[in-house]
Amino acid sequence: MKSDLVTRFAPSPTGALHPGNARTALFSFLFARAGNGRFLLRIEDTDQAREGAGDAAAQMADLDWLGIAWDAGPDRDDGKGPYRQSERGAIYREHYHRLEQLGHAYPCFCSATELDIARRTQLASGQPPRYPGTCRGLDATARAARLASGRRPALRFRVPESGNIEFDDLVRGPQSIAAASLGDFLIRRADGGTVFFFCNVLDDALMGVTHVLRGDDHLSNTPRQLLLLQALGLPRPVYGHLPLLLDPDGLPQSKRRNSVTVAQLREEGFLADAVSNYLLRLGHHGAPDRWIDRDGLAAVFRADHLGRAPAKFDRTQLEHWQREAVLRLAPEAAADWLAPIFPDGWPRVERVKAAELLRGNLLLPDDARDWLAVLTGELPALTAEDRAQVAEAGAGFFEAAQDVFAETGPALAPLAERLKASTGRKGAALYRPLRIALTGRHDGPELAALLAAIPAPLVRERLANAAQIRAD
RNA sequence: GCUCCCAUCGUCUAGAGGCCUAGGACACAGCCCUCUCAAGGCUGGUACGAGGGUUCGAAUCCCUCUGGGAGCGCCA
Numbered sequence A: 001m002k003s004d005l006v007t008r009f010a011p012s013p014t015g016a017l018h019p020g021n022a023r024t025a026l027f028s029f030l031f032a033r034a035g036n037g038r039f040l041l042r043i044e045d046t047d048q049a050r051e052g053a054g055d056a057a058a059q060m061a062d063l064d065w066l067g068i069a070w071d072a073g074p075d076r077d078d079g080k081g082p083y084r085q086s087e088r089g090a091i092y093r094e095h096y097h098r099l100e101q102l103g104h105a106y107p108c109f110c111s112a113t114e115l116d117i118a119r120r121t122q123l124a125s126g127q128p129p130r131y132p133g134t135c136r137g138l139d140a141t142a143r144a145a146r147l148a149s150g151r152r153p154a155l156r157f158r159v160p161e162s163g164n165i166e167f168d169d170l171v172r173g174p175q176s177i178a179a180a181s182l183g184d185f186l187i188r189r190a191d192g193g194t195v196f197f198f199c200n201v202l203d204d205a206l207m208g209v210t211h212v213l214r215g216d217d218h219l220s221n222t223p224r225q226l227l228l229l230q231a232l233g234l235p236r237p238v239y240g241h242l243p244l245l246l247d248p249d250g251l252p253q254s255k256r257r258n259s260v261t262v263a264q265l266r267e268e269g270f271l272a273d274a275v276s277n278y279l280l281r282l283g284h285h286g287a288p289d290r291w292i293d294r295d296g297l298a299a300v301f302r303a304d305h306l307g308r309a310p311a312k313f314d315r316t317q318l319e320h321w322q323r324e325a326v327l328r329l330a331p332e333a334a335a336d337w338l339a340p341i342f343p344d345g346w347p348r349v350e351r352v353k354a355a356e357l358l359r360g361n362l363l364l365p366d367d368a369r370d371w372l373a374v375l376t377g378e379l380p381a382l383t384a385e386d387r388a389q390v391a392e393a394g395a396g397f398f399e400a401a402q403d404v405f406a407e408t409g410p411a412l413a414p415l416a417e418r419l420k421a422s423t424g425r426k427g428a429a430l431y432r433p434l435r436i437a438l439t440g441r442h443d444g445p446e447l448a449a450l451l452a453a454i455p456a457p458l459v460r461e462r463l464a465n466a467a468q469i470r471a472d
Numbered sequence B: 001g002c003u004c005c006c007a008u009c010g011u012c013u014a015g016a017g018g019c020c021u022a023g024g025a026c027a028c029a030g031c032c033c034u035c036u037c038a039a040g041g042c043u044g045g046u047a048c049g050a051g052g053g054u055u056c057g058a059a060u061c062c063c064u065c066u067g068g069g070a071g072c073g074c075c076a
Helices: A019-034 A055-065 A089-101 A112-124 A140-148 A196-206 A216-232 A262-268 A272-280 A294-300 A315-328 A331-337 A348-361 A365-376 A384-393 A395-408 A412-423 A428-439 A447-453 A456-468
Strands: A006-009 A038-041 A105-108 A154-157 A164-169 A173-178 A186-188 A211-215 A238-242
Touching: A006 A019, A006 A211, A019 A038, A019 A055, A019 A211, A019 A238, A019 A262, A019 A272, A019 A294, A055 A262, A089 A105, A089 A154, A089 A186, A089 A196, A089 A216, A154 A216, A164 A216, A164 A238, A173 A216, A186 A196, A196 A216, A211 A216, A216 A238, A262 A272, A272 A294, A272 A315, A315 A348, A331 A348, A348 A365, A348 A447, A384 A395, A384 A428, A395 A412, A395 A428, A395 A456, A412 A428, A412 A447, A428 A447, A428 A456
Parallel strands: A006 A038, A211 A238
Antiparallel strands: A105 A154, A154 A186, A164 A173
């Protein structure tokens, strides 16, 4: 059963998607899903100058990767689009006209320098920088005169001189601000370009958005947008302002500071569901401590469980969820996950087998590189300590191992049994030298599985090598 | 400069006056399990930014300060 709930994510395609935006998108998406509503994606590409080629497509790919699916968007119109603001010029023009007709907006002829001077003056005298109202009272003749002199006006919204603007924020609670503290703000640039305050809120209303989850940085802008809706006679959505997501050092994420992007995490090999499980718990509480499947995410999301304090991006916690995610990967998916580090010619079956063998000891695909050498290549030189352990077991031990291996093959149980009988060794004294000789390291999957996975010639070679090792 | 927002273990968080000698998770340390690592089990240390109030009682309410952030753009 569909409800009337409609949420959206409205990124501007300037650069890559950061975890903070991804979280906002995820929350909005889950919010809609949890309420049987719809989730919209709108691209706010009104600033062509700042837009990088392919940024929108890249961000959409990131969202898609995370499993954030939009019911309507640039590539999926539902009749209320277009979902790119660059294609909505006619709609904006129509509403500019209405605002002007209604007396809620007026042309402003002030130049950038004039405004700058006013701003500086106000700042210098301890006043908040606000539009001084120069063009507010211009009559028809004055306007005509300016137009005639060739000046192209911008359009400004006429903010009421008194009264309070009130709204109840989903996460911040009741808000109230005096209209008088707001200056008349711009809604259309002199070149005809639209301005965020305007197109953003207008599109939300026109697209039927009922609940807006967005960054904290918009909280103090909300009253302006509410004024706009009121002037236009459009319904207002419920707002929920999410605290910022900070870098590990506590500073806001930014391109300049090289904050991690979603694309980077993906390239490193982090799994989408690990990222989701992590983001779900940043600034949102109430989810159980255990792993949640992609399909179960929406069921634990609660809009009334959103936090107010900013959170720091913490790789260690992401890694915890990554470990959980890797453990839960289906065999085929695990092989795909490791694809970047497998040799090109490797057959599918081998890949799946290797992935199954190693995944318990991997956090990222890169971690598998050394293990690949264990399975197919040359072992790195042993440390002095490891040499000592191998030497302690003795040449006889490894000679016996070679003999037994020749008979029993790659099954550990009979091999261990026979070695135990012939050398008297057991437990760690038996297994550890074998592990070191065969893998060159102390950690890793079960020895039985390793023995079965390492090609027999390599096993023979390594056992023979171990028999040659003497303590330093 | 002005306005607004935020503040609990290293990190994510629970906490809406007594249930808090502050709970959980991650991380860390120790032990158990075990051929190793991981997983799992058990145990442990670590936090209410500071100062004033209000109250019988404050992490929770009020004020001040401190620290952080945002907005005030012909950026979004």
